[in-house]
Each structure stands twice: as structure tokens, then as C-alpha cells.
Amino acid sequence: MKMPVKLVLSAIVFSGLLIFSLLAAALPVLAQEQDKVELKIQLPKPMFIGTPRNIKTPNLEAVTGKPRGPFFVPKGTELVSLKKPVTSSDPQPVIGELSYVTDGEKSGEDGYFVELGPGPQWVQVDLKAPYLIQAIVVWHYHSQARVYRDVIVQVSEDKDFVNGVVTLFNNDHDNSSGLGAGRDKEYIETNEGKLIDGKGTRARYVRLWSNGNTANDMNHYVEVEVYALPVK
């Protein structure tokens, strides 16, 4: 049985067009991906070896026990929070000093974390200039398996967080902090910290909320790192 020549030719032409269109659509994306590099984060020594709990639920993050996968950021992204000034809703911490939040020390041992009072509390990092924020990594306390409640991460160009506030992360499921209910997942603290996608949001200030934890009512920060691109 002879194949209709026209049909074969049409199929070839159609396939060719389809492949060409797909390539044309993908090329900019690929080019964009080529401009991205893996974010390198220096991790502190792990302080506990927990049994991995791979909980598959919409609002609890799985702990696989394996290293976090790579996170890509645009070329030129750098750590912009190191040694930057920190303010807080609790200006007189119970333990440590607010400067610990951006001092570059991420050890889970005693003497490396700042403890804020009970209830909803925030720390705020002033990056000293607007940046395009790519990633925020936060270590609350990682020498024990614990979960910090109502973690909310916001960025803004307004130091009072009244105007132009963008919420990048919110796992306050029942709105107990009063900033609106979030749908992000609760997670167990580890030495990897929690990486939050900055989505290239333009901001000068980063504010991080928490509301106690599963071990006690206090709020802790070992380190906060903000990776960003300068605004051109």
C-alpha cells in the first residue's frame, strides 16, 4: 500500500514547524537559565541527627535527611546582609545581641543566638540600600529538632512596613499573628536553615516574624542571610 506523498510531506513540515516553535520559545528561557548560578550557602555543623520524617502533607515540609537541592540565582547575586544593622520588636533581647543576626556566625552552640521575648516578635535587617532580593536564608535555632510558629518573612522599602509590603513566606495557618493567614509549610529547624525565594523583589528592609516554638515560648535567631542583586 502506497503512502500518500502529500500526507507524509505535510507531516514532516508540521513536525519541523512544531520543533522549531518549541525551540524558539525555550531559547530565551535557556539563555536566562544560563545566566543563573547555584547559590552557595555556607552551612554550619549539624547539631543533631534526627530521624528523617518524610511527611507528605500540604502544610508540613518533608524532612528528607538529604541535603537541600540546588537553588539558582542570577549571576552577580551576593550576600548583602552581612554586618548590616538589625532592629527588633524586642529591643532588649533576653539572651545575646541583635547584631548576632547578621554577624556571619551560624553555629548552633550556645553564645551564637539571640533570644527575643515570648509571643509574636520580629527582627528587621536594614540592607542600607534597595536590592533585588533573590533569597533569604534564616536559621532560628538548630541544635534541637523544633518548629518555629507563624514564621512570616516580609520585605519592603518602607522601614515601618506600612507601604509596599511584600510577603515572601507565611506559615501562620490560623492568622494568630494577625498579619493574615498563610499557606506555606511548617518546617523543622536544621543546620540547613530555611531558604525563602526572594523572587527578585525590590526592597531595602527585611522583616522576619515568629511566635514562639515547640520547645518554649521564646523566639530565636542564629543568623539571617539575604542574597540579592544591586539595583541598577
Added chain:
Amino acid sequence: MKKKAFAYLFVLLLAAALFVRLYRLDLRPMHHDEANQAYKFGQLLEKGEYRYDPADHHGPTLYYFSLPFAWLSGQKTYAALTENTLRGVAVFFGLLLLLVLLTSGKYLKTGEKSWAAVFLGLSPPLVYFSRFYIQESLFVAFGLAFVIFLWRFFRKPDYKEATWLGISAGLLYATKETSLIVLATSILALVVVWFLSWGRSNSRKRSSHKSESKGSQKEVLAEIKKVALPLALAIFLFLVISFLFYSSFFRHPQGFLDSFRAFSGYGQKAFEPGWHRHGFWYYFSLLFYHKGSGHSPVFSEIPFLLLALAGVVLSFARMRRKSAENFRGYLALFSLFTALVYSVIPYKTPWNMLIFWAGFLILAGAGFVYVLEIIKIRQAKIILAGALLFWAGWQAYLVNFYFHAYPGNPYVYAQTSPDFLRLVGRVEELSQVAEEGKNMFIRVIAPPEETWPLPWYLRKYTQVGYWTSSEQVESLEPAEVVIMSAGEAGKRSEPEMESYSTQYFSLRPEVLLVLAVRWDLWESYKLRKISSSR
């Protein structure tokens, strides 16, 4: 000190001891063991059922002595019970310990008894475990009673003393089978003291009246005859009381024999203790110096350890030919032997040290009286006594009211986290939203060590099911609320878990539970919360 003044002082001490034991008695979340004991008692209260379990839970006195407390509180069911009612039992026996001290009579000076009562009344670990619904406060009260009555019987072996000895021994054994250690170490201490005082007495006699040795042998025989019948009464009472309790008052006679069979199990546990294994110096390290992480305060019983040491040294230095004066030496030997045995056994929990620590605190009372005697300046005495009271009070406050459930506290052991009460509170709030209220269906999926004290806190809910592993549960539905250990939650499938909103809560340090709430109930809960906040 005059008798009347001592009586007033003692009543004042009792009132202070009662206050520190009763104040905010329900502050600390129920411990795994407390909840377990509460459940056992609930069965006795509701159904009149109790059967001794040789594998676990120790003896029955705790449950039977809890009955009047529940009746007086008008609580007739497990669900109706409260923390205050149950812990009230421990408080009562914690106070009884102070009264037991009075039975030492002339063998301790009034000043020694007074200071010993202060130390026993305010001692942070003794107060802590007098607010804890386990056997320990009964065990210490009966244990110390036995130690004192044994001495009294030794000094005056008549039927009256024998009766008290038998009753205290029976109650002690019916509280914990492992009281054999206390029975053995107190008898050993008595034998050693007798031998030491007899040796001194004999060496004097040998030097002056060698010819009287035959006469003394006859005296000993006569003494033995005089002791035999009262001793038989004491043993009889010990057996009767033990039998009554272990046999559930004749319902299960097998229980009495089982209490002896339990020794092999407890022996195995003592030397294969799993994660309860601790080193030889564990107990003394808790008492000596303990500091939690961060800015945790120092917990230390150093002043009392030093005073106890002074008391022990004095007791031995003052060991007399006349054994009537050797009660302190006997108590010192008992405390040292008991501490040694408990320290050698690898299985250790903080509450096991109470029995010998109570002995040392009485010796600390004797030691402090001696210290006050050698200080000649009145103001210095007042300052020293004030400083000691301040330290005891401060430590008692830290241990029992400020760090009552935090791991920095040396006596906190596998304690339920305060965060767990948030889970309990959340379930309560959910039940107020759920159509079925307290009849909503709750599943608990967790191994036993991650389940307790949930059965205590969920005792008022009528539809609660317990599964020890996820494999036993085909589907989480139709449960509106599911509480799972993190390990068991990890075994559920993603699509199934999508029907639930989930949140972590801490059961104990490093142990997390997952509370899963069906989305429809969760949304109703959120709506209610929003409307109530407006």
C-alpha cells in the same frame, strides 16, 4: 526549745510545706508516667477493678490511697478526675514525711528535727516529686517510717513498736516491690551500727570484766527470746498488709505471689535500662551542680550536701558505746548504703534518689545544729540561717514554678512539653466548632512512648481510637482530628494527607506530634476564630 514552741514552729513549717506543694499544682503538664498511673486509678475508681501487673506500674498503694481523694472531691469517673485531685495524693504523703520525722522522738534533738523538717519541707526535689502523681512521695514517707521504726524496735522490741514496724514495712513493700533495697540497706545499717557499738562496749568490758563474758552470752539469748514474738508480729503484719494490697483485697490472691515474681523483671530492667542508663555519679551530679543552656540559672544543693557531710562525719565521730545515741550513725549508714546501691544500678531516674536524699537532709539538719553551736555570734547565726533559707526557697521556686517543665531543670525527666498543652487547647477549640462536639472522632496513631499523656488529656472525648502504627489504619477518614507521631505521619500518602490541615506540636524535647484537622473542620474553626476576634 520548749515543747509548745516546737509544736507551733512545726505547724508553721507544715503550713509552709503545704503551700509550696499545693500552689499551682496543675502548672506542669502531666508526665507520661503520671497519666499512665491516672488511667490505672481511673479503672479502679470507675469499675472497682485493679489487678497487680508484675511487669510495670509498681505496687497498688497509690491507687487505693487515691480513692478517698476522689470521693472527697466528688469525682466518680476517670473523665471527672483532675490534676489537683491526683497530685493532692502526692502532696498529702509529702507532708506525711514531715510528720514521720516526729516519730524519731528522743533519738534526734528538737533543734535537729526542726531544721530537718525545714530542709525536707523546702527541698526542691522533694517538693517537685510531692507534686507528681507517681509512687515516690508515698515510697519516701513509708521508707523513712520503716527506717525509724526499725531503729525504735531495735531499741525497744515490744509489741507496740513491732506493730508500727510491720505496718510501715507492709505499706512500703505494697508501694514498690523494689523497696527490698530499702529493707535490706536499713537492716544492714542496723547490723553495722550494732556491731560497732557492741564492739566498743565489748572491748571495754573485756579490759575490765573479763569474767563476765559468760553472763553476757546469757543476756544475749534472753534478749533474742524477748524479741522473737514481737518480731514475728511485725513480719505477720508485713505479710498481711502486703497481701491485702497486692491481692486487690482478696480478689486476685495471685497478685501477692506475682509481686515476688516481679523481681526478675525489675532486676533485668535495672541492669538493661535502655535509655535510662546513667553513670555512677548521676544522682550526686544532679544535686551538686546543674546548669542548662543559655542563661539558665544554676541549680545546686551544695549547701545541703555540705551540711549532710558534716552530719555524717559527726554521726560517726560521736558513735557511742550506748547504742541509744547512735541513731544518727544508723541513719548515715542507711543513707550511704542506699545511695551506693542506687548509684551502682545502671537504671536511674531522678525520683529514685529521694529516699536516700531524705536521709541525708535529716543528717543535714543535725549538721546545721552543730554548725550553729560552734558559731558564737548571734547575728552570724541569724545571717547564716537566713542565707540557707533564702537559697532553699529560691531553688524551690526555680525548680517547681519557673523551670517546672524545662530541660534545664535537673529533675525534669522525659517531661511533657508545655507546648503539648497547646495541642490539647487546639483540640478543645476544635470540639467547640465540630458538630459532634466532644463526640467528634479522633484518631491517635503513635507508638506507646509517643502516645502518653494523650489518654489523660483526651479523657472527656467519647470517640477516641488509639493505634500504635500507621499500618493498622487503612484510611484516616472519617476522623475529623488525627494526632500522629511524626514517624507514623510520614507513612501516610500525600493524597490522603491533602484532606487535612496539619501542624506540629512538641510532646517532649526532640519528639514532635502532628495534629491533622480535616479541612472542613479547619475552615469552620478559622471562620469562628475570625468572627470572635472582630
